[in-house]
Amino acid sequence: MSQPTEPAPSPDGAALHGPVARLLRPLVRLLVQRGITFPALTNLLRELYVNVAEYDFALPGKEQTDSRVSLLTGIHRKEVRRLRGAGAPVSQVPATVSRTSRIIARWVAAPEFTDGQGRPLPLPRSADDASPSFESLVAGVTKDVRPRAVLDEWLDRGLAILDPEGRVRLLEAAYLPKGGDEPQLYYFGRNLHDHIAAAAENVAAPSPRFFERAVHYDGLSDALAARLEERAREIAMGALKQANAEAHAACAEDAGGRHRWNFGIYIYREEVPARDPGTVAGPDSASDAAEGRAP
Template identity: 65%
Template sequence: MPGSKGPTLNGSQMHAPLAWLLRPLVRLLIRSGITFPALADILRELYVNVAEHDFVLPDKAQTDSRVSLLTGIHRKEVSRLRGAGAPVNAVPATVSRTSLILAHWLASKDFTGPDGHPLPLPRTAEEPAPSFEKLVEAVTRDVRPRAILDEWLDRGLVVHDAEDRLVIAETAFTPQPGSERQLYYLGRNLHDHIAAAVANVEGNSPRFLERAMHYDGLSQVLAEQLEERSRGLAMEALLTANREAHEACQTDEPGDWRINFGIYVYAEQVTDRRSSEPGARAADGEAGPPEGRDDGGASS
């Protein structure tokens, strides 16, 4: 829980990691035309909202004075902002529907082959053969399958194969840059990754798996090879987890919990050697507070 007992942290310890994790976001904000004053307004409201709801003392009403003390924001400003509500990133209807249908196609035994991979689907088919129409109707009957197909073809989420069957395109997994779908997952996935890392920092023992393998001092050729290999491993892990989760959900009693299993791969050319020793190569299972340390060794 926020504000609960855990390791004692000095605020100055947060300066370097905070600047590092915010740098890509600040770059995106500047490109998007969000100025510092606009960001400051969002942060001010968010500080008040988090202090108001996540740092309540047991059996005591939260006051403007205490919120002001916790946040450093003037009490008059706190009074104005309290109750405004934190920024909400609701799931757009098209994102939710698309994700559900794709997940069903990737996981359901009715729409996957013996190897677990999604089957190519004709638009329509007689029972009991699978089809795109049956796939959509298995998830929702609020929208006609043809309307969804036209939308997906236009967005490049599905393509026709040589036999005129529909297959999932790579763009189904990599949303169009700047699209509503991509921006939704920007907020959701980064929130959950940071929330997992923060929970581990705040706790007396790591609660969430939040780890990474990293190598420095590589040639561009090897970096690209490792990135491609990592992509393949990541997709296999996600597809396997999705299939198992989909099957388990069929018999699970509905509740109010959620889980997000994410994997990321990142590679870049390091131009500032202060962040990486020249020629250093290291493999490390550690990212943030790990559940344990798995050193992959080092080579020169």
Template identity: 70%
Template sequence: MDAPNLPPPSPERLQSPIARLLRPLVRLFIRSGMTFPGVVDLLRELYVNVAEYDFALPDKEQTDSRVSLLTGIHRKEVRRLRGAGAPISTTPASVSRTSAIIARWLAAPEFTDAGGRPRPLARLSDQGAAPSFETLVASVTRDVRPRAVLDEWLDRKIVAIDADGCVVLAEGAFVPQRGADEQLYYLGRNLHDHVAAAVANVLEGPRFFERAVHYDGLSESLAETLEKSSRDIAAGALQEANRQAHKACETDPGGDHRWIMGIYVYREENPAAASQPEPVETTKTNTTKPPGKTPS
């Protein structure tokens, strides 16, 4: 069903959900020493950049006056900031390489066992056991030596060496180290894509799958149990999606599109929820509300 031609939500209606969205980011800013004036400067530049490129009229030159009208920023500031470009989080080479190798280790039949789990790999291809870590790395990139990748991954505890001398993918391979460049990169990428999907659903109708199951008023033990079980469910879903995507890419001619599937799990202590439950939010799109508890 096509979405009705409704206007975007008013600024007044956006204030409450945006405040909730920004609160954890503000906590990160303060803990990291990112001051309010610094955030304002960044936001001002982003406003000008988005207005300049995303709101340009077809076959018309985007003027300083129109950007100023759209953003509320003075024309003098608009003129200074236009064309400067907003900071973009490019993919670090090490992140791209690591992700590609791990994705292949988890998906390619020659590197997984009958249950779809990543196999322990011999270090070198001439050790008599196939496949090997050397052939895995070489199948993804020739720009770096497999031994260099192995040393780096051992240091970062992405892999370990088992009793048979084979390279084993560690559970920590899926979780970047706290505060590492890889973690900060995915902070920007994953949150951007989640927010972009939700915003598209608000502005254009339910284009993207963006749902959550949520219960309030739980005991700590049940919340911990549900967190653990949902982690297992999420990991299985992501590995299956990775296998399907990896197989499909083998025959895909390639192009200029990208796809991402993300899952998040979160829990916190919320003592006010039982006595003062929040009203049901009616502006959310594509949200699964389970029976049995008042949705948050």
């Protein structure tokens, strides 16, 4: 008895197979490392397919039926009926992530908390007058947590130290969660979502909507690759600091609304398999860096 065959993808869908396989490979590697099996991922994807088809592909003025969701996703109507309305998994911002990132953003952006070169000043724990202090820094962001509790948390996590004069010094000019804990996993999902979303939007739209480019060179020595990575970190950090300072100042006069904005930069390098004999090593053209599509 012959097995049912999967419907052939459209030409546009087939063209995506290679790029999607490449972008999923590091994710699959992480999933295997963390013990997330293929059946578990399949269950998650099934829920997401139904949720996306139900809400993102609804026709204006028409009810989204089980049959149409099944047609869009290839998932049986019985499964569609079971999964509809469940809602897609949402990554809520952990309270400590939101609070810490906002306090650090203020420390490295607000003029009263930075020096002439835009570096975060060492701050006394408190001040009797209106002078900048760690207490006033925290109080300007949240009244829900005592500054002393924030300081104890930061000292424990290595975000700050006390210098010989008892002042609080920020050790990292950006919030860099580590170790696969909740804050790092939150940013893992948020930043990759936004990058892929921007790229996907650009692919789907008639013309690129979002800025999404990269400079890339192949065939480099280990020493040059390391040097370029270090220089790229300096350039990227400068851009992030400037963007943060301008956004922080602009937010003070903004009426507020429902929009969010994310400006991110990534750097990556790896050793690749040796080229076939006779292949000439050399850099890709920097002008080749393409503007992609995104969410």
